[in-house]
Amino acid sequence: MKKVTETVEPLRVAVDRLRPGVYVRLELKWLDHPFSFNSFKIRDKKQIDTLLSLGVQDIIYEPQKSDVEPLPSDECPAPITRPPPMPEVDQHALAEKKRRIARVSKEREAIQRCEKKFVGAISAVKNLMRNLLARPEESIRAADVLIREMVVSMLADHNIAVHLMNDKIAGEDVYYHSLNVAVLAMMLGRESGLTAEEISLLGMGALFHDVGKSRIPDTVLLKMEPLNHAERALFRLHCHMGEEIAEQLGLAPDVIAIIAQHHEAMNGKGYPHGLQGDKISPLARIVAIVNAYDNHCNRLNPNDSITPHEALALMFSRERDQYDVGLLKIFIKCMGVYPPGSIVQLSNDAVGMVVSINAQQALRPSVLVYEPSVPKEEAIIYDLVDDPDIKIVECIRPNLLLREIYDYLSPRKRMTYYFDGHPGGAKPKP
Numbered sequence: 001m002k003k004v005t006e007t008v009e010p011l012r013v014a015v016d017r018l019r020p021g022v023y024v025r026l027e028l029k030w031l032d033h034p035f036s037f038n039s040f041k042i043r044d045k046k047q048i049d050t051l052l053s054l055g056v057q058d059i060i061y062e063p064q065k066s067d068v069e070p071l072p073s074d075e076c077p078a079p080i081t082r083p084p085p086m087p088e089v090d091q092h093a094l095a096e097k098k099r100r101i102a103r104v105s106k107e108r109e110a111i112q113r114c115e116k117k118f119v120g121a122i123s124a125v126k127n128l129m130r131n132l133l134a135r136p137e138e139s140i141r142a143a144d145v146l147i148r149e150m151v152v153s154m155l156a157d158h159n160i161a162v163h164l165m166n167d168k169i170a171g172e173d174v175y176y177h178s179l180n181v182a183v184l185a186m187m188l189g190r191e192s193g194l195t196a197e198e199i200s201l202l203g204m205g206a207l208f209h210d211v212g213k214s215r216i217p218d219t220v221l222l223k224m225e226p227l228n229h230a231e232r233a234l235f236r237l238h239c240h241m242g243e244e245i246a247e248q249l250g251l252a253p254d255v256i257a258i259i260a261q262h263h264e265a266m267n268g269k270g271y272p273h274g275l276q277g278d279k280i281s282p283l284a285r286i287v288a289i290v291n292a293y294d295n296h297c298n299r300l301n302p303n304d305s306i307t308p309h310e311a312l313a314l315m316f317s318r319e320r321d322q323y324d325v326g327l328l329k330i331f332i333k334c335m336g337v338y339p340p341g342s343i344v345q346l347s348n349d350a351v352g353m354v355v356s357i358n359a360q361q362a363l364r365p366s367v368l369v370y371e372p373s374v375p376k377e378e379a380i381i382y383d384l385v386d387d388p389d390i391k392i393v394e395c396i397r398p399n400l401l402l403r404e405i406y407d408y409l410s411p412r413k414r415m416t417y418y419f420d421g422h423p424g425g426a427k428p429k430p
Contacts, residue, residue, distance in 0.1 A: 013061045013070045018048050021067035023349070025060040030374050031101070034094035036387060038373050040348055041067070065349055100386060107366060107381045110420045111355065114163045117153075118179075118418040121146060125175045125207070132211070136249050147182070147203035151196055154186055154419060161366075162187060163356045164340035165416040176416050177294060182206040183417055184290035188331050191359055192286070202283045204251065205258025209287055212242025212259070224301050239263055239272045257281035262288050265322040285324040289331050292319070297341070297415040308339035308415060309395040336362030341415040343396045347389075351396065352382065353409045361385055367392075370405045379408070 010025065018024065025039045033054055035047075039062075042048060051059065061070060124146050128139040154160055162183075185206040189199045213221060216238050220231050227235060243260040251259075261275060261284035268276035270288075280288075296311035306314065312332050320328065335357060338344050342354045344367065352367035364384040371380055384390055398411040 010060045010062050012058050014058045015048060015051050015056055017070040017073065018042055018051070018059070018061075019068060019071055020044055022070055023062045023065035023067075025062060026056070026373075027060065028054065028056070028373075030371060030380065031097075034097055036097070036382070036390070037348060037350055037369070038371055039350065041065070100383075103383065103386075104381045107356065107383070110161065111163050114161075114418050114420045115165055117420075118165050118416075121150070121418070122175055122179055125179050129175060129178070132249075133214075133245075140249060140251070143204060143207055144200075147186075147200055147207065150183070150186060150203060151199050154190055154199070155196055159358055159360055160187070160190075161356050161358050161420050162335075162340060162417050163420060164354070164412065165418055167412040167414040167416060176414070177298065178207050178210060179418075180294050180298075180416055181209060181287065181291050183419060184294065184331075185287050187334055187359060187419065188286050188290060188327065189283075191330050191334050192327060198283070201252055201254045202258070202286060205255040205262075205283055206287050206290070208242070208246065208251070208255065209259055209262045209291065210238065210242065211245050212238035212240065214245070215241045222300065236263070236271045254281065254283055258284045258287050260284075262291055264288065266324055267321040270322065282324075285327055289315070289323050289328055292323075293331070293335075294415070302413040305413075305415075307342060307395060307397065308335070309337065309342045312337070312339065333362055334359045336365055338365065338392050338395055339415075340365070340417060341412050343398050343401065343409065343411055344392045345394050345396055347391045347393050351401070351405055351409070353411060355381060358385075365392075368409065370408050372404070372408070376408050376410075 013022075020042050023039070023041045026033060026035070028038070030038055034050065063069070124142060128142040128146075132139045182203050186199050186203045189202045194202065216235060220227065220235055223231065239260055239262070243256055246256045246259045258281060260272075261281050264270035264273065264275040264280045264284065265288070266277055266280065266285070268274050292315060293308075293311050296306050296314065297308055299305045312335065315323065316328060316332060336354075338354050340354050340357055343351070344354060345351050346367070346369075350369050350371075352369040354365045355368045356366040358364075366381050366383045369380045369382050374380055382390075384392070398406060401409070401411075
């Protein structure tokens, strides 16, 4: 992680000494030039001409990020006394950049809209869970309304976006896990081709999958250290207890199956009954995947959590025999190799945090980019769909970031997701 964790001593060089392969850093405001980033590697002479046309005479150059050194002074071309006007192609690039800024504004609006819906949903979950046993019929109706609203929104547009929520909104609230699992399960169900009714059942089961934990003592549920044999046996009873509660509440059989089987494994090594393969409900197999993912990313002690990228890698490489592999592959495709919350380095050496993914273009997420010349509150959200030349090259653990980059990107201690859908897209299946 040398590029991320070490401070590079910059040098200043005249623009007429630049050549392709030299890595430069602009001192202009991001809106005052046509380049996608303030720091980049010179690609061709056209970029040098653009710098001159902007009136830049000398520039900061970073040796350790450069492929070559600047030209020696005696090999420089004749100095240009009057900068030429910005090339027409770069005028187009600047106009495109302004259009991109407008799209960034819409992206921010989408995230804010999503956060507003998330706050409403988490509030509804809190209320219905707290009243579940005291006012069961009212709580089940509220859950059904919430899930069906989510289904309508999720199926309204083929290209829904899954956004990373601000963890200040989620906080340490115990209810966000249930909502997280419901959101991700329903997304996976949708991408697996389930009908609207099946997704509704899936959402209800995912929302109530841990209802049995209400009968497990907090001394077991909140224990930071590994559980001993007796505690582990007691914890595992939450599936059976949840099944009992669900039957008392009169939930649908498919919902009850999810609650009872969400810790079963395809290899037969799950619990409570060691069911194997097709013996496990198809909907429970979906919840098993997203529940495991969320538990990896959001462990009881946040310091023990692993990154979303690491969680998917672990599930596919070492835990694959526990899950329905076909569903796991669809989930990875939906979330992308670098899910929202991942800290990534781009192919141009920029560092950012994935904030949104499109289920249909998950390999080209939206990335909030560290750019010190842009205020944190106005940070650039760069949609990789806009520039096929820029790719994610690696995932970075947040603790390896320089302090100024960490503070700017504000990596989430808790990974919480919600989706944004717009009417007018694909219609729900009957």
